[in-house]
Amino acid sequence: EAGVTQSPTHLIKTRGQQVTLRCSPISGHTSVYWYQQALGLGLQFLLWYDEGEERNRGNFPPRFSGRQFPNYSSELNVNALELEDSALYLCASQPRSYNSPLHFGNGTRLTVT
Amino acid sequence: AQSVTQPDIHITVSEGASLELRCNYSYGATPYLFWYVQSPGQGLQLLLKYFSGDTLVQGIKGFEAEFKRSQSSFNLRKPSVHWSDAAEYFCAVGAKGGSYIPTFGRGTSLIVHP
Numbered sequence: 001e002a003g004v005t006q007s008p009t010h011l012i013k014t015r016g017q018q019v020t021l022r023c024s025p026i027s028g029h030t031s032v033y034w035y036q037q038a039l040g041l042g043l044q045f046l047l048w049y050d051e052g053e054e055r056n057r058g059n060f061p062p063r064f065s066g067r068q069f070p071n072y073s074s075e076l077n078v079n080a081l082e083l084e085d086s087a088l089y090l091c092a093s094q095p096r097s098y099n100s101p102l103h104f105g106n107g108t109r110l111t112v113t
Numbered sequence: 114a115q116s117v118t119q120p121d122i123h124i125t126v127s128e129g130a131s132l133e134l135r136c137n138y139s140y141g142a143t144p145y146l147f148w149y150v151q152s153p154g155q156g157l158q159l160l161l162k163y164f165s166g167d168t169l170v171q172g173i174k175g176f177e178a179e180f181k182r183s184q185s186s187f188n189l190r191k192p193s194v195h196w197s198d199a200a201e202y203f204c205a206v207g208a209k210g211g212s213y214i215p216t217f218g219r220g221t222s223l224i225v226h227p
Contacts, residue, residue, distance in 0.1 A: 035217075041219065045216070048214060099164060102159075104149075104157040104158070107156050
């Protein structure tokens with residue numbers, strides 16, 4: 001069974017630019033979560049998508065957005081990049097049962113210069 | 114709202130020694146509890162989970178954790194640490210119901226001395 005895949009693995013952008021990160025969940029998983037892991041801050045919840053709809057979002061500005069496609073893959077978009085957006089962005093998927101643990105991808109390392 | 118506290122930012126142990134990583138949670142009802150491990154440059158791997166039943170939970174790689182409701186704790190233990198256990202460990206709590214947003218602690222970095 002293929003795990004959660006994220007692309008790209010690394011990305012370097014300039015302040016003010018826009019970036020799109022991609023996530024493919026495990027087959028059969030309908031929920032996708034996005035977390036930001038900045039140095040020393042642990043995992044901060046960004047967005048939760050389920051069945052194509054945004055179900056919840058964390059305490060992040062509107063320039064962080066995303067969507068989930070009919071095949072349950074997901075994109076995270078970040079506009080007007082700031083230096084503090086530099087972090088590891090982790091995607092996790094979950095099957096239809098909310099009681100199941102999350103399965104994480106290896107993340108996208110975003111560096112903003 | 115639920116929250117998780119991992120009071121130790123770093124823990125250093127010698128190879129072969131026992132290990133206990135602390136986790137305290139705040140949640141109004143019976144939580145779902147998890148421990149994850151993250152190796153450098155990698156995503157998070159599930160070590161073990163507690164949903165209900167036996168409060169002592171066995172996981173992968175020889176880890177176990179004990180749920181203590183009276184102390185709101187879910188500490189992770191291993192009787193003998195291996196050098197390959199050096200990693201970042203995260204405790205997480207989830208709530209039953211539709212708006213299940215797992216909340217993670219800030220993590221504990223485990224350093225293993227030979």
